[in-house]
Amino acid sequence: MKILRVIDLETCGLKPPAGICEVATVDVVISDDGIVSRGETWATLINPGEPIPPEASAIHGIVDDMVMDAPPFDLEIVKQIIRGDPAYLVAHNSKFDRQWFDPPSVRWLDTYKIALWLWPSCPSHSNQCLRYWLKLKFADDVGPVHRATADTVVTAAVLRRAFTAGATIEQMVEVSSQPALLPRFRFGKNKNVPIEKIDAGYLDWILSQKNMDEDARHTAFAEIQRRRNLSNLANKKMSEI
Numbered sequence: 001m002k003i004l005r006v007i008d009l010e011t012c013g014l015k016p017p018a019g020i021c022e023v024a025t026v027d028v029v030i031s032d033d034g035i036v037s038r039g040e041t042w043a044t045l046i047n048p049g050e051p052i053p054p055e056a057s058a059i060h061g062i063v064d065d066m067v068m069d070a071p072p073f074d075l076e077i078v079k080q081i082i083r084g085d086p087a088y089l090v091a092h093n094s095k096f097d098r099q100w101f102d103p104p105s106v107r108w109l110d111t112y113k114i115a116l117w118l119w120p121s122c123p124s125h126s127n128q129c130l131r132y133w134l135k136l137k138f139a140d141d142v143g144p145v146h147r148a149t150a151d152t153v154v155t156a157a158v159l160r161r162a163f164t165a166g167a168t169i170e171q172m173v174e175v176s177s178q179p180a181l182l183p184r185f186r187f188g189k190n191k192n193v194p195i196e197k198i199d200a201g202y203l204d205w206i207l208s209q210k211n212m213d214e215d216a217r218h219t220a221f222a223e224i225q226r227r228r229n230l231s232n233l234a235n236k237k238m239s240e241i
Helices: 054-060 075-081 111-118 126-135 149-165 169-176 200-206 214-240
Strands: 002-011 020-030 037-047 090-091 107-110
Touching: 002 200, 020 054, 020 075, 020 214, 037 075, 037 149, 075 090, 090 149, 107 111, 107 169, 111 169, 126 149, 200 214
Parallel strands: 002 090, 090 107
Antiparallel strands: 002 020, 020 037
């Protein structure tokens, strides 16, 4: 049996030292005969040790009064997250959560990158858009959007659907270990244009920008390589005629 533990953190800001104000986990269990099912859930509010900014509360709905008597994010919380030694931790856009929690002995799966790989035509690869685009169904109310429990339950369902779609753990590990391969850029003059339709000069420009987002650079490089491979294949066929 393998345990893939989905984790979600709600925080006081977009990066440390902003504190954590909620954490939740949901297990996806793979039995010895390959059956994938949802397992144990766990969640707790966290006292971040600082006031929660109103702009953060506007996203997740957590306010200072709710966390006043909650525990801090300490070793006991860490032990609870990695209880039972899960084979993988899983997060939707793990780059965000790993800013606060990234134990060296644990491997990660990233459902955001996995979803980009499996379902590039989805209009957005946010957790909630995938929920409705994939028509995920839940036996019970998952709770308020952008609370840790709701986000982990949806992420767990996305992961289970990835298995249903035929993805293996080995493939998902490989996809998760690389920058995201984007179906379209979300910025600039080619915003929302399919990558395969973007002029090569623009892709070269993306690669020339040292401060460019790593996902955009990775995507531009992969598309240039794809076009070169197609060109080489076409030239080889022409030479054989």
